[in-house]
Amino acid sequence: MKIFLDCLPCMLKQVLEASRLVTDKPELQETIMEESIKILSDYKKFHYSPEIVSNMHNVVKQLTGEKDPYRLVKERDISAAKEAYPVLIQFLEQNQNSLYWALKIAATGNIIDSAIYQNLDLQGCIEEELSKEFKICDIQIFKEEITTARKILIIGDNAGETVFDKVLLSTFSHLDITYAVRSEPIINDATFQDAISSGLNEYAQIISTGCNAPGAVLDQCSKEFLDVFHQADIIISKGQGNFEALSECGRSLFFLLKAKCPVIANKLNVDLNDYVFINKSTVCQTS
């Protein structure tokens, strides 16, 4: 997906948030912003938004010496998600069409960070979000493909959400599952350690994309990941960052996400905050 101008102010706002997680020193926050604005001024040199975000957040890491600015946020989110896990399992058991709702649970995990940040009643918030149906759901295409599939790849998104993904992985237990994470900490995205902490290794082989951007930008991914990517019978790409990086890639895949920003919602032709499970071919028709 091309870089939208709307994303530039948003990136700047996010890097300021990151700087404040790591340092209270105004001078250091100012330097981070100045260096980030320099990167922003070169935005046309990049192909995908996640690349710019990665460069800006590398400034935070380099100037503060903190390799994982969102470490505490991620630990908090994983912990909260684990507490919610029994609710997710119960929700799945109470509903028919378990594949649909397992997908929906995995998509809903995306809200955990903002729900905690806004100090919302987490369990109430999760239950409310879980009950919302997908606005677009290509589950029929998925069901057809999965009947003959052996290998499935899930490209992960945020830490915490990973615990919700575990419910989805459990429904694929007859398949050879690989779960891909970022190569190093970037924003609150899941790394190898976060995936392990979330218990995903019970169901899947966990690998790194080889890319440290908050979206799997293929020409920055490792050969190991690309081999899995090309050999997988089915791929589920989670979250907005992976959608931005992969929406025009060369192979078939499914995007599972909540449209949390107007740019993504517009691209998918849905309303803000709608949930979608969409095949790449459908994206091309809607946008």
Place this chain on the structure above:
Amino acid sequence: MKIFLDCLPCMLKQVLEASRLVTDKPELQETIMEESIKILSDYKKFHYSPEIVSNMHNVVKQLTGEKDPYRLVKERDISAAKEAYPVLIQFLEQNQNSLYWALKIAATGNIIDSAIYQNLDLQGCIEEELSKEFKICDIQIFKEEITTARKILIIGDNAGETVFDKVLLSTFSHLDITYAVRSEPIINDATFQDAISSGLNEYAQIISTGCNAPGAVLDQCSKEFLDVFHQADIIISKGQGNFEALSECGRSLFFLLKAKCPVIANKLNVDLNDYVFINKSTVCQTS
């Protein structure tokens, strides 16, 4: 008020909005953003946020040839405010303590742009906002000062809001009233023509600040304005932009505004969206 880092992304978002009001050409929008990012990268050269905003919006004007990008927005807001005017007069008549509520009406005018933009029921929205009391209200200091005052200066903010200000001006009809506006179009701020269209000349002499920033930055104001500024017995500064430019100036004045952003709310030690009528000496104590 010093420039807060939180304001930088917000400025960039606002200039994108302005560019889209004037042109549909993506290339031109991109060039505006690139030039604006250059200005942003030099943010430390400026003393006040309104100066940066002014420079960024000058890029929009220069590159598009449109001298008043918000002209239609302002006309729409003035027209909507005029339709609401009878409601304001009725509201004032129904409430005791008319000075308090006339001040509150003038502060409430600040919402008209966002209410229309969000497609809210305008009359319902105005009535709801009018009924909210000030979180901080230095009306006692004001009442003491006004008993001996002859000359009052109101430094205006947005177009549309000007119509609400007319209600306030009517309560000062025994005084020599001057109403100051921006020297040229900047965002949706009121200019001379907007003040005339709002009927403010019925009660006040309308002058320009001589400054084209969305806030009266004193060292950019004209001698004519500065004379009025220094000779006025009472000054009411309206809106966030004027607060940013004048919160540390050398003379006593009152700020009348709605805290529409977290930075201003924090500076005033109130909640987001609170209304305040605050003397400058109180600001120094709260921040």
